[in-house]
Amino acid sequence: MRAEVALLSRNILVYGEMENSCYGDNLCQFFNHDTYGGHIKIFRNFSSVHLSHVELKNMGQQREMGSYPLHFHMCGDVDQRGGYREPTYVDGLSIHHSFSRCLTIHATNGLLVKNTVGYDTLGHCFFLEDGIEQRNTFFHNLGLLTQPGTLLPTDRNETLCTSIRDKVYKGYTPSPSTECK
Numbered sequence: 001m002r003a004e005v006a007l008l009s010r011n012i013l014v015y016g017e018m019e020n021s022c023y024g025d026n027l028c029q030f031f032n033h034d035t036y037g038g039h040i041k042i043f044r045n046f047s048s049v050h051l052s053h054v055e056l057k058n059m060g061q062q063r064e065m066g067s068y069p070l071h072f073h074m075c076g077d078v079d080q081r082g083g084y085r086e087p088t089y090v091d092g093l094s095i096h097h098s099f100s101r102c103l104t105i106h107a108t109n110g111l112l113v114k115n116t117v118g119y120d121t122l123g124h125c126f127f128l129e130d131g132i133e134q135r136n137t138f139f140h141n142l143g144l145l146t147q148p149g150t151l152l153p154t155d156r157n158e159t160l161c162t163s164i165r166d167k168v169y170k171g172y173t174p175s176p177s178t179e180c181k
Helices: 158-163
Strands: 012-015 040-042 050-052 054-057 070-077 089-091 094-098 103-109 112-114 117-122 126-128 137-139 142-147
Touching: none
Parallel strands: 012 054, 040 070, 050 089, 054 094, 070 103, 089 112, 094 117, 103 126, 112 137, 117 142
Antiparallel strands: none
């Protein structure tokens, strides 16, 4: 038999401080635990970003789009094509017990993601946000135990898909057999 084994602990830990239970408007009808964690967002025009062997725990937020554990947000070209002598990378990260994805790449090109573990997250783990992103390399990563989230229909299971109807055409009810897969 074979099994994937991954070490989740790292010497450097960045974590969101959590409440004991779900509270306020944090979608408590779907979750009995706090889903409002910390997040790291990287914007364009940085001088360099090289994250290596860092643990991210209790990160991300179900309440807001764009609040992911690690989010490269509209950075453009982050490799030699963008003028970076050493391309931008994340290496050996552990992202676990996350409340909204693991790592999100949005309108960012040329990022290297390697040896990264994503475990126990709500919604997609490794996420290319718009599908226009180019030249990003995912090498030797592992994503395990993704659970239904609320942000996008593709994050949801059938119950969440048919229950969440805001921003949907008035009176429209999603069909579990087609839209909720």
